[in-house]
Amino acid sequence: xxxxxxxxxxxxxxxxxxxxxxxxxxxxxxxxxxxxxxxxxxxx
Amino acid sequence: xxxxxxxxxxxxxxxxxxxxxxxxxxxxxxxxxxxxxxxxxxxxxxxxxxxxxxxxxxxxxxxxxxxxxxxxxxxxxxxxxxxxxxxxxxxxxxxxxxxxxxxxxxxxxxxxxxxxxxxxxxxxxxxxxxxxxxxxxxxxxxxxxxxxxxxxxxxxxxxxxxxxxxxxxxxxxxxxxxxxxxx
Numbered sequence: 001x002x003x004x005x006x007x008x009x010x011x012x013x014x015x016x017x018x019x020x021x022x023x024x025x026x027x028x029x030x031x032x033x034x035x036x037x038x039x040x041x042x043x044x
Numbered sequence: 045x046x047x048x049x050x051x052x053x054x055x056x057x058x059x060x061x062x063x064x065x066x067x068x069x070x071x072x073x074x075x076x077x078x079x080x081x082x083x084x085x086x087x088x089x090x091x092x093x094x095x096x097x098x099x100x101x102x103x104x105x106x107x108x109x110x111x112x113x114x115x116x117x118x119x120x121x122x123x124x125x126x127x128x129x130x131x132x133x134x135x136x137x138x139x140x141x142x143x144x145x146x147x148x149x150x151x152x153x154x155x156x157x158x159x160x161x162x163x164x165x166x167x168x169x170x171x172x173x174x175x176x177x178x179x180x181x182x183x184x185x186x187x188x189x190x191x192x193x194x195x196x197x198x199x200x201x202x203x204x205x206x207x208x209x210x211x212x213x214x215x216x217x218x219x220x221x222x223x224x225x226x227x
Contacts, residue, residue, distance in 0.1 A: 002209055009219065010210035018205055023102045031201035032192030034185065038208025 005040030014039075072097070080105070104205075 001009075018035050021027050036042055059075035066073045074096055078089035093100060185204055192202040211219065 004209060010208060012210065012212060015207050015210050019104060022203060027201065031196060031203060032189045034188070034204045034206060036206045036208070037210070038206070041208045
């Protein structure tokens with residue numbers, strides 16, 4: 001197990017949420033960004 | 045409720061499996077074989093999707109193909125560009141580009157039309173013997189920002205998604221390799 005602050009691997013539903021956000025009007029003014037979906041892994 | 049996006053991959057079994065996971069959702073699910081390294085295949089898949097669904101609300105393009113072709117850097121040859129290079133280098137800009145071209149041709153209004161490129165944390169970190177994939181993932185990270193600027197005037201948003209350790213069929217092998225994890 002890598003050092004993930006959330007102490008678990010991600011599941012597909014963890015990853016799918018960002019796709020829903022990007023497909024919705026909630027993200028209509030959100031562009032040129034990078035979404036890191038890693039349970040805090042890169043914070044270490 | 046808009047139709048769910050079709051699943052376009054080069055693997056019929058994966059298409060079938062992905063469609064099955066969405067079978068209980070509202071809307072319509074479609075699948076299609078698409079070789080993203082072939083411009084004609086991408087164009088045909090986009091056209092067929094439009095015929096079936098009427099419009100394309102968003103695109104998500106994966107950055108590349110891991111595994112295979114792993115060679116130590118010091119043992120590389122000129123042929124060791126990497127198996128992922130051709131599809132991943134060209135397909136990610138191709139897919140949102142094709143969608144933007146479709147919108148322009150149809151004079152569609154500037155509404156929400158997202159394009160996402162999935163890369164991985166490996167665009168930020170190094171991994172051994174996968175230089176080609178990591179090179180291309182890093183490239184996509186920068187490419188998305190350029191696409192965001194260029195396509196903004198057409199109402200297309202472009203963002204990159206970097207997943208960490210996500211359980212999937214694709215990552216099952218590497219997650220099972222205990223040699224990778226610190227004791």
